Structure formats: structure tokens, C-alpha cells
Amino acid sequence: MRYYSQIYIVIITTLMICLSGCTTPQKQQVNQTPSTQQNSPENNQPSSQIKLLNEEAVKLSEQGQLKEGFQKLEQALTISTDRGERFWEAVTLNNMGRIYQKQANYAQALQSYQQALLINKELGDRVQLGKTYSNIGYLFDIQKQPELAIFFYKHCLINREQARLEPSLLSAPQPDAYSITVAQTYRILGDKLLKQGRVAEAQRSLDLLKVEELQGFASGVRGNQQTAKGINIIPQETATKQKLEQTLDNAVELGKELTKLRKIPPEQRSPQEKQRIEEIVLTQQKLLKQFNDFIASPPVKAQLDQISRAAKGQNLDLGSINELRDNLAKLPEKSVLIYPLVLQDSLELVVVSPESVPVHRPVKVTREQLNQTIATFRQDLQSPRRQDAKKTANQLYDWLIKPLENDIKLAGAKQLIYAPDDQLRYIPLSALYDGKQWLVERFSVNYITAASLSNFNTPPKRNFRALAGAFTKGNYQFQVGTQQLNYAGLQFAGQEVESIATTLPGSQKLLDQAFNPQATIPQMDDYPIVHLATHAAFVVGKPEDSFILFGNGDRIHLQDVANWSLPNVDLVVLSACETGLGGKLGNGEEILGFAYQMQKTGARATIASLWSVDDGGTQALMSAFYTLLSSGKLTKAEALRQTQIALITGKSPENNPLPIAISSGFSHPYYWAPFILIGNGL
Structure with a gap:
């Protein structure tokens, strides 16, 4: 009876979300209430004292001094209740719940979280309300009660996504009062839903995880009415x-x-x-x-x-899933959407097709095994002298594609829409090997950042003119984080943009000193294609560390890109960018962040490279790509695919002969594999 008593208290409290989370969000629901603002620690001395006591308590708790930490929280709670500091009262109650939880006193932990929940709802604080729901979900998670954990984690997402309509609320500093991070909540929820066979809900959680990861990397990510729907109740x-x-x-x-x-x-x-x-x-x-x-x-x-x-x-309610299926059905080529979710002890694959509900395929491989293979694969791919790339490419194929082969076959798919997770973002899906051929020889691959939230089927304007800039000579040195970087001009970049100008009449070239931000950025939106043959790097860490280098030595950082306005641009190409700078791999959020920032400018798609190919391979690939694209017969995704096949085989595509010779020396994936298309592939 005691077991049911504890559970039922929480279920009822959780269902409070239906008052605030199941309805259409209104702007006033996500604004900080006056009482929350007044309780900011900067506004009065009691708040500062409560904040300090909570920080000391958390530190003591992490050191294993639970009793001493709890005494600090008791002082904080007395001050906050006496002074009517409701925001800090809720924070303190959350931290009390965390200590009770560490002591395995789950009933008391639940009571503390419940009291915090009531206060957060009263204050209308979506951010704190969501995180308190996450605490309760985690409480049931560690008690091996997955259904209740799912229920509460879902409510965290609902409130979080409604708060995202006002990104400043999410960007503001938050007190440490939560058992796990919000991104972990999204990831754990997706895992648990998949394990229960609730694939449609899991797919939605995976979509929103991509958005939450962006918020963690580049703060100020604004939601919309689609994201604000959260996850279905x-x-x-x-x-x-x-x-x-x-x-x-x-x-x-x-x-x-x-x-x-x-x-x-x-x-x-x-x-x-x-x-x-x-x-x-x-x-x-x-x-x-x-x-x-x-x-x-x-x-x-x-x-x-x-x-x-x-x-x-x-x-x-499969409304969002049906919308996604409709989007897939409108694509000119039969397509399926593939979501991998990387977990500690498994890889969970979700595939969505126009004709069927989402399908879940679990793969028994640990995150450590997967990441080691990814690191080896990158090394194999980044050196044309290494001839063992097919071995790791085949292993990754067995994990990522083989479990889905029958689903892909039943859908009749010719294109894979791909939303990679974690370190899978550092490797090209097209370079996986099935034992007979590369994946690109069977499918075109179109990357997206959050499939059901992105418009990936709007037809582009068929106007092939480019603004093409190149860094061809000179040498620039600068420091990024702890790394001293040295970038020299790209030997073939001049030929690259010359070929583009010849292939696409009406294009404009900007070289070296003329290729500077002041001259380049204002002109970008005058051209449907922006091609930048220069160094760029997506650096693990802060967004300001990632950059695009211009021909005069100036750098534009990732955050600056968000200020560009490119609503008329169909494609942005960065032909010499790289990821994993210095061999350091994170979770790929910098790649996701770059794609998001470009999408935010209004540009429909981006082609970027996962490593820099500093020779004629890039020039040959780009010349072939623009020749095929300018024919007007192929989508961007298919033009890139046929170009990559031409480099593999050394021959022009049969149905689309190229006016240029393709060298057979570019068959190694080092030359053709790094280029990925992100966004609208039409």
C-alpha cells in the first residue's frame, strides 16, 4: 500500500501539466511572472543569501557530506519561506529532494519535488517547472519504474518547448537544482520510449533532442509553434x-x-x-x-x-508523424528517414517511411565500441594512402544500415534522409560499405538537423548563378582555444571558382584580398548559390571558436553567421572546411550548430566537408557537381551523389555525361566522401 501511495501522489501532481502543457501555448504562459523576476538573487539580500546556501549545499552533497548539505538547505528554506521568496523556495526544495534521493529516501524526495512543482506552476515558470518534472522522472527512473519516468520526462519536454518560444528564458543562468541535464532528459526519454515500443513518441523526442542540443551549443535558439507542441499526451x-x-x-x-x-x-x-x-x-x-x-x-x-x-x-495521436510522412511522400525520389540514437549500451535505430509507422531496430553495440570505430574510420578516410577503409566502413554498415535493409527495401527508397546523433555526425554515411559497394552507389544521402521540424521538400528556384570566393594565396596564423593554427592559400581554389564561373553564367568571382567580409556578405543574397573555397572549421567547444576564413585573413565566427540574411539563397557551399580539429571529437554539436545557423539565415541547404581535401580532388568534384546541377535535371542531393560516383569510378554518369575528364585517382573516399549535404536536398 505504501508503494502505491508514493506513486499516486506523483502521478496526480504530474497530471497538473495538463492544465498548462496540453493546451496551445500562449505568449503569456512563457514569460517570467513578476514574482519570479522580483526573486532574482541580484535584487535583494535574502535571495543572495539563499543562493549561496544552495550552492554550498550542492557542493557538500557532491562531496558526500549529505547531512551538512541538508542543514544548509534547511537554513535556505527557512529564509525563503519567511521572506516569501517563492522562486528560491522551489529551488531549495528541489535540492532537498536530491539529497533525499541520494539517501534512498524516495518518499521524502518525492514530497520535496512535489512542493517545488506546485510553486513553479504558481509562478508560471516553464523552465523551472520542466526541470522539476525531470527530477521526478529521474526519481522513478532510478526506482526501475519506466512508465512513470516516461510520463514525467514527457512533461519536462512539454514545458521546455513552450518556454523555447522565449529563448531568453532558456539562456538565462539557472541555479543548480536538477539531477540530470535537460538534454539527458530528452535522450533518456527517447531510449525508454523505444524500449517500450512507443516509436512514434520516441521519434518526436529525437527531433526535439536535436533542438535542445542546439540550445546547449548556441544559446538563444528560438522555438516555433511546431516545436512548442512538445510531445503528445x-x-x-x-x-x-x-x-x-x-x-x-x-x-x-x-x-x-x-x-x-x-x-x-x-x-x-x-x-x-x-x-x-x-x-x-x-x-x-x-x-x-x-x-x-x-x-x-x-x-x-x-x-x-x-x-x-x-x-x-x-x-x-499521430498527427506529427502523418505530417512527416506527407513530407517524405512529396519528395521526387522515394525516401526514408533514419534516426540513430546512441546510448551507453546500445544503438537504437528508427526508420520512417511514407507508407508505414516508425519502425525501431535495436543494435547491440556500446557507445565506446561505436566511438572507437568512428575514430578509426575517420583516420582511414582522411589519408588516401590507407587502404583499409572498407573494413571499418563495413562494420559501421552492419550497425547502421544492415538492420534496416528490409525496411528500406519495402519502402522502395532511393534516398536516405539522415539525422545523425552524437559522434556519428563526424563520419559520412555515404562512405559506408556493404561488402560490394559504397552506400553512395545505392542511395543519395540528405542530412537534416531535425527532420519533422524542417522544411525539406520545398522546390528551389532554378536559377544557377553563384557568388564564388576563394582564398588562393597568403598565410594566416591565429589561435583558437589552446591551438595555434596556420592556414595557407588553397592551391586549386582559383581553378575551382574559375570553373564555377564558366559553368554558371552570370556568376561573380572574388579572390584573396577582394574576398573579404565587407565585399562578400552584402552580395550573398543576390545569388542563389554562395560558394566559399576557403578554410572553415567547426571546433568542439564554444560557438565563437568555429569560423570561416576569408581571403584577406578576416574570420567570421559561427555566431556572426546568424546575423546574415540569405532568404534568396538556395545553396551555401564550404568546400574546404573541417571538423574534429586537432583530432578532438565531441558530440558533433558544432556541425549541428553550423547547419542550424545557416538555416536561420534563410538558406535552404548547405554542402560542407567533414575534412579538408587540399588538392585537385575538391576542384574536380565541384566542377562535376555544378555541371550536373546546372542541367536542371537533378536535385542537389542526386547531383552530389552522381558526382561522388564519378570520382569513385573515374567515369561520367551514363545519363549525364560530363564535359570534363574525371581522374581515376580520386576513387579513395578521402576525395569524395567528406562532402555532405545538409537541409533541403531538392
């Missing part, structure tokens, strides 16, 4: 929400009254005010008991069982 939960709604409204109203009373200094409270505070606290306790009795009733228990069965059977 299945229909069977609606009835429970309606039954609880009035009770929860009463609890919030009581909380607001309590906040006003507690803003009166204790020594100035009248006897009537003191009595009213006691009455409110007692009434809230009675309401929680009513919640427990309601949830413990047989009809509600039966309904919860029904919810679990229905969700596992995919009996849920």
Missing part, C-alpha cells in the same frame, strides 16, 4: 486531467494566497494572518490526500493500465 490521459483540473486550480489559488501572506515579514503578521497560513498549509495537505484517494481508486488504476497498453500499441 495520449488521449486516454485527457479524462484523468479533466477530473483533476478543478482540484489543481484550487491548489494553485491557495498557493497564490500563501505567497502574498508570506511576503509579510513574520514579525509583522497579525494573528489572523498567521492562522490563515496554517489553514492554507493544512488545506493543501488535505488536497494531496484527496489526490491520493482519487488515483488509488480502481477506475483510475484501470485507466492507467489502459493508457500503458494503448501507448505500446501505438494507439495515439
Whole structure:
């Protein structure tokens, strides 16, 4: 009975989200309320004192001094309740819950999180509300109760995505009061949904994970009405929400009254005010008991069982999935969408096609094994002298594509829409090897950052003119982080842009000193294609470390790119960029961040390289690519594919002969594999 008592308290509290998370978000729902702003630690001394006590408590807790840490939190809670510092009261309660949790006192942890949840809802603070839901989800996670963990993690996403409509709320410094990061919440939720067979919900979680990772790398990522929908609350939960709604409204109203009373200094409270505070606290306790009795009733228990069965059977609102299928169906080539999710002990694959529900295929490989193979593969690919690339390419094929072969075949797919995860972002999918041929010889590959949130099927304007800049001579040295970098002019870059100008009449060339930000950036939106034959680097770490180098030595950083306006640009090409600078691999968020920033400018697609090919291979590839694209017969994705095949075989495509000779010396994937297309591949 005690077990059910603990669970039911939490389920009821969680369903509060239905009051605030299942409805269409309005702007006022995500703004900080006046009470939250007034409780900012910079505004008054009590807040600063509470903040310091919480920081000391967290530090002591991390050092294993739980008793001492809890004593600090008791002091903080006394000050916050006496002074009506509701924001900091919730923070302190969350941290108390964390210590209870470490002590395996799960009932008390739950009670602390529950109290924080009520305060956050009262304040209308979506950010804190979402993170408190994450704490509760994690509490049930460590107790091996995945259904409840999923339920609460979903509510974290709902509130987080509604808060994303005001990105400044997410970018503001947040106190440390949470068991795991928000990105971990998204990732864990996706994992648990997949393991329960709830693939449609998992697909949505994976989409939103990409957005959350962007927020972690480049703050200020704004959401939209599509992202603000969060993740579906299945229909069977609606009835429970309606039954609880009035009770929860009463609890919030009581909380607001309590906040006003507690803003009166204790020594100035009248006897009537003191009595009213006691009455409110007692009434809230009675309401929680009513919640427990309601949830413990047989009809509600039966309904919860029904919810679990229905969700596992995919009996849920598939509106967003149907929209995604429609987008796939509108593409000129049969396509499937592939999502890998890299977990500690497994690789989880999700494939979506126009005709079927999402399919989940688990692969037994650890993150460590996968990352070691990725690192080896990159080394094999980045040296044309290494002839063993096919071995690791085949191993990665067995993990990433082979489990999906039948699904891809049934869909009749000719194109793979790919949303890579973690370090998979550092390797080209097209360079996987099935034992007989490279993947690019079977499929075109179109990368996207968050498939169901991106418009990847809008036809481009067929106007082939380019603004082509090149860094051909000179030498520039500068420091990025702890690395001293030295970049020399690209030997073949001049020929590269000359070939583009010849192939695409009406194009403009900018070389070396003339290729500078002041002359280049204002002209970009006058051309449907912007081609930059220069060094660029996506650096693990802060966004300001990633850069594009211009011919005069100036650098434009990733954050500066966000200020560009390129609504008329169909394609941006960076032909000599590199990732994993210095051999350091992160989780690939810098690649995701670059693609996002380009998308934010209005440009529909980007071609970038995962490593720099500093010789005639790039010039040959780009010449062939623009020749095929300018014919108007092929999409960008297919033109890139046929170009890569031409380099592999040393022959022109049969149906699209090239007016230039292709050397057979470019067959190694070092030359053709690094170029990936991100965004709209049409």
C-alpha cells in the first residue's frame, strides 16, 4: 500500500501539466511572472543569501557530506519561506529532494519535488517547472519504474518547448537544482520510449533532442509553434486531467494566497494572518490526500493500465508523424528517414517511411565500441594512402544500415534522409560499405538537423548563378582555444571558382584580398548559390571558436553567421572546411550548430566537408557537381551523389555525361566522401 501511495501522489501532481502543457501555448504562459523576476538573487539580500546556501549545499552533497548539505538547505528554506521568496523556495526544495534521493529516501524526495512543482506552476515558470518534472522522472527512473519516468520526462519536454518560444528564458543562468541535464532528459526519454515500443513518441523526442542540443551549443535558439507542441499526451490521459483540473486550480489559488501572506515579514503578521497560513498549509495537505484517494481508486488504476497498453500499441495521436510522412511522400525520389540514437549500451535505430509507422531496430553495440570505430574510420578516410577503409566502413554498415535493409527495401527508397546523433555526425554515411559497394552507389544521402521540424521538400528556384570566393594565396596564423593554427592559400581554389564561373553564367568571382567580409556578405543574397573555397572549421567547444576564413585573413565566427540574411539563397557551399580539429571529437554539436545557423539565415541547404581535401580532388568534384546541377535535371542531393560516383569510378554518369575528364585517382573516399549535404536536398 505504501508503494502505491508514493506513486499516486506523483502521478496526480504530474497530471497538473495538463492544465498548462496540453493546451496551445500562449505568449503569456512563457514569460517570467513578476514574482519570479522580483526573486532574482541580484535584487535583494535574502535571495543572495539563499543562493549561496544552495550552492554550498550542492557542493557538500557532491562531496558526500549529505547531512551538512541538508542543514544548509534547511537554513535556505527557512529564509525563503519567511521572506516569501517563492522562486528560491522551489529551488531549495528541489535540492532537498536530491539529497533525499541520494539517501534512498524516495518518499521524502518525492514530497520535496512535489512542493517545488506546485510553486513553479504558481509562478508560471516553464523552465523551472520542466526541470522539476525531470527530477521526478529521474526519481522513478532510478526506482526501475519506466512508465512513470516516461510520463514525467514527457512533461519536462512539454514545458521546455513552450518556454523555447522565449529563448531568453532558456539562456538565462539557472541555479543548480536538477539531477540530470535537460538534454539527458530528452535522450533518456527517447531510449525508454523505444524500449517500450512507443516509436512514434520516441521519434518526436529525437527531433526535439536535436533542438535542445542546439540550445546547449548556441544559446538563444528560438522555438516555433511546431516545436512548442512538445510531445503528445495520449488521449486516454485527457479524462484523468479533466477530473483533476478543478482540484489543481484550487491548489494553485491557495498557493497564490500563501505567497502574498508570506511576503509579510513574520514579525509583522497579525494573528489572523498567521492562522490563515496554517489553514492554507493544512488545506493543501488535505488536497494531496484527496489526490491520493482519487488515483488509488480502481477506475483510475484501470485507466492507467489502459493508457500503458494503448501507448505500446501505438494507439495515439499521430498527427506529427502523418505530417512527416506527407513530407517524405512529396519528395521526387522515394525516401526514408533514419534516426540513430546512441546510448551507453546500445544503438537504437528508427526508420520512417511514407507508407508505414516508425519502425525501431535495436543494435547491440556500446557507445565506446561505436566511438572507437568512428575514430578509426575517420583516420582511414582522411589519408588516401590507407587502404583499409572498407573494413571499418563495413562494420559501421552492419550497425547502421544492415538492420534496416528490409525496411528500406519495402519502402522502395532511393534516398536516405539522415539525422545523425552524437559522434556519428563526424563520419559520412555515404562512405559506408556493404561488402560490394559504397552506400553512395545505392542511395543519395540528405542530412537534416531535425527532420519533422524542417522544411525539406520545398522546390528551389532554378536559377544557377553563384557568388564564388576563394582564398588562393597568403598565410594566416591565429589561435583558437589552446591551438595555434596556420592556414595557407588553397592551391586549386582559383581553378575551382574559375570553373564555377564558366559553368554558371552570370556568376561573380572574388579572390584573396577582394574576398573579404565587407565585399562578400552584402552580395550573398543576390545569388542563389554562395560558394566559399576557403578554410572553415567547426571546433568542439564554444560557438565563437568555429569560423570561416576569408581571403584577406578576416574570420567570421559561427555566431556572426546568424546575423546574415540569405532568404534568396538556395545553396551555401564550404568546400574546404573541417571538423574534429586537432583530432578532438565531441558530440558533433558544432556541425549541428553550423547547419542550424545557416538555416536561420534563410538558406535552404548547405554542402560542407567533414575534412579538408587540399588538392585537385575538391576542384574536380565541384566542377562535376555544378555541371550536373546546372542541367536542371537533378536535385542537389542526386547531383552530389552522381558526382561522388564519378570520382569513385573515374567515369561520367551514363545519363549525364560530363564535359570534363574525371581522374581515376580520386576513387579513395578521402576525395569524395567528406562532402555532405545538409537541409533541403531538392
